[in-house]
Amino acid sequence: MFAVFLFYPMIRSVYLSFQLTDPRGRVAAYAGWDNYTGMLQSSAFWNSLLVTLKFTLLTVPAGLALGLLCASLVHSAGRGRSALRFLFSLPLAMSVSTASIIWMILYHPSLGMLNWLLLQLGLGPVQWLTDPGSALGSVSLMTVWMNSGFPFVLLLAAIQGLDGDVLDSARIDGASGWRTFVSVKLPLLSPTLFFLAVVSVMSAFQSFGQIHILTKGGPAGSTDVLVYSIYREAFVNYQFGTGSALAIVLFAIMLLLTLLQFLVLGKKVHYQ
Known part of the structure; x- marks a missing residue:
């Protein structure tokens, strides 16, 4: 299964990134590094990279903060805890297309x-x-809500699994609720937050469905993320060589960012 659906497509993408192809995806000529040099010289590529970075910065911190807030509210709630748990985890059960259609109706300019x-x-x-000035923020807002269910579920489980003796010791020492949250709970939750940060960054860089349904990369390229550029090059313009080169570059960027997260954020994770 891995060989058919993961390893072969990856090797094939590397091979096609050095080729020129016809509209049916068949190799027409060897291009060498021309696909990569042409991509790096293209203003559309740098715009897509910048848009992707903006999209990641808009969605990942907000998604983690929203998940942590909802998990804390549910954990401290009395009556109605089950209803809140259902409400906050509901986005987890929705597909990208369903969530996108719902928000498309909410965003309708007149209705x-x-x-x-x-x-x-x-x-x-x-x-x-x-509007190019609000399109990326609108898609990001929808994405934060759509992806909030997964951080909420993991963080709620992590909060419920915290050592009660440590929290009781903090209260006995006179720590306020906010001080306990910042100095005790957050360090104990850092392994879960670190995992969610790595996964959320990878998910943000691979976002496609909501952008395809809501904006199709527009207006004026304001939501043209890297994955949508890959889709447009390969399946709209039938430039499979360029699309494969973009995919390889996206993979390299995600790998580099993941390594940076492990080097920088991994040192701040507190394991019990």
């Missing part, structure tokens, strides 16, 4: 609920998905 709320507050409507 959407968000613009209706703005009008009730005396504010003007916002072109959420058609």
Whole structure:
């Protein structure tokens, strides 16, 4: 299974990245490093890389913070804990397409609920998905909500598994609730947060479905992330060599970022 669905496609992508192909994906000529040099000289590639980095910065910290907040609320809640647990974990059960359609309706310029709320507050409507200045933020907001279920479930389990004796000792020593959270709970939760940070960065760099449904990389390239550039090059322009080169570069960037996270953030993780 790994050989068929992972290793062979990876090796094939490396091979195609050095080739020119016809519209059917068959090798037409050897291109050498031309696909890579052409990509690095393209302004579209650097725009896609910048958009991807912005998208990652907008979604990963906010997603982790939202998951931690929801997990803390559920853990400290009394009555209604089961309802909150169901509500906060609901996005985990939704597909990308379903969540995207829901938010597309919310973002509708004339019929959407968000613009209706703005009008009730005396504010003007916002072109959420058609304005280059707001499109990336709108897609990021939807992505944070869509991906919030997974961090919530893991962090809630981690909070429930904390050593009660350590927390009781902090309270006896006179630590406030905020001080206990920052100085005791967060260090104990750092292994889970570190895992979620690594996984969330990889997920952000591979985001495609919501962008394809909501904006198709537009307007004016404001949501044209690297994965959508790969899709457009390979399956719209039928440039499988260039698309494969983009995929290899994306893999290298993700590998480098993961190594950096282990080198920088891994040293701050506190294991019991």
